[in-house]
Amino acid sequence: MSSPATDFYYRLPTRAGTQRPGSHPGTSHGNGQEFVTHATLFSRPDPRRLDVRASLRDVRGDWLVRVMRQRVGVPVWLAADVSASMVFGAARTKLAVLADLARAIGASATRVGDAAGMVAFDSREREDLQVPASMSRGIGHVMAAALDDPQRAVQAAVGERHNGDPVDGLAAALRALAGRQCLVFLASDFHFPLAKLDTALDPLSRTFIVPVIIWDPAETEPPPLNGLASLRDAESAARSAIWLRPRLRAQWRDAVAERRATLAAYFANRGLRPFWVQGAFDADAMSEYFFEANA
Template identity: 80%
Template sequence: MSQASDFYYRLPLRAGGQRPGSHPGTSHGNGQEFVTHASLMSHPDPRRLDVRASLRDVRGEWLVRVMRQRVGVPVQLVADVSASMLFGARRSKLAVLADLARAIGASAFRVGDAAGMVAFDTVEREDLYVPTSLSRGVGHVMAAQLENPALVEHAEAGERHRGDPVEGLLQALQRLAGRQCLLFLASDFHFPLARLDEALDTLSRAYVVPVILWDPAETEPPPANGLIALRDAETAARRTMWLRPKLREEWRDAVAARRASLQTFFSNRGLRPFWAQGAFDADAMSEYFFEANA
């Protein structure tokens, strides 16, 4: 079992809710952020009495401090477990996704948030569903689901069946539609983006972090010229090609174009993707949230 490296995260916006936590909230309560003064009659909490403000009040009322409390926010991992996630030169993208799941569980537990997971390939994978929990080990439970050998066998068998992963994503997101949460959408996004807008529209109240998992072997072509056998990771379609400098250049251009299209797609929705290539870097994820809160 891999060690879970946690990361720092805070929502850069105010969240609703009554459960105390570490995120900026919209509700009034036993917090440390001063909002305003109010009459003791309207807010009968003598512990918050402000004597100096009361003596200065022109109406002669007793005034109490009204504070805004911090709240807890559920953390959800939406995991792509389609066949292309099995690819990887040293470690599969599915293994990197399991590292992310462990890190999310450890990070959420450290700040007192509940964490859970939904998964999809061409359909929602109900067998991999992990309900939100405040448990210390929820990250390891999610990772164990993603590292289960039966999942690999299912994905390999699924290579023979064409399908739209966005359809599976839409099904999985029905559990989360309209909920306020911090949501990590983890995938290699090796599918058409045309319907992804429809999926993201269901997450209007969530703070979405797209996590793009790529492997160096798919972004950088082999260095030597020669005959290579290629296989589509999703459909298992095979093709033989002669690798030469021109094809290598086209390969890199296609990767750059796809990266740019993903960046543009998410930017147009006000989202900033997090790129994980070959491994998950917890420090880089912390930096992502530092920049979001700057």
């Protein structure tokens, strides 16, 4: 049996105006393979692009050259939520799944010649986890190592809990990307109010954003047996006890479905489609996501 894919296909569905050559549709003219129009040899003195047949047909008798559209490279960024709730997980923590995503992004960007980097946040910008964009072959492992480091990446879970809003941390982390044309994977469980999320995303008007929603099966499916269960809030560490019964399990599932619908509707209003991760990252499913986006 073949092993799971470790990287995925991605391509922007819109043209990018960057200047560095790459694999994405661009707006600039250059040594590409997509024909745009003809121009006179006088206005574009490039004899290598001379089109003899078009020149012979030109009514003004001008020598014509082909004008081609250049494919360009686009920086790829991972905006990683490292708040305390991301440390939750039954088999593996959501932070470990996020590290798998980071490795896949690095491998995918390297394959097509794009630079990749990472910003991170909890209730504040985590500058200690930032990885500058690089075309290095091992950039994905560098990002994953920052997320896998329990002493740095989960400060919010081991006693340095902040009472601020994670959206404030996200806005601060994304500030450096404002106005840039790039691809951003916004990875989080989105267990925070969405009321202020527009303030963080609005500056990224030129950015193609992929919301990656990471949930653990233990969050979405209640325990199957009736009885007393002890629960701990992943963000505040507050503990509570509930008596599990069929009616409560139905309410649990209804709340998960409602939250899923709320997130889907929020991103749809911004013209975005979230990518859902349930317990493990699937690179093939991410490729299908981009195939559909570019269809």
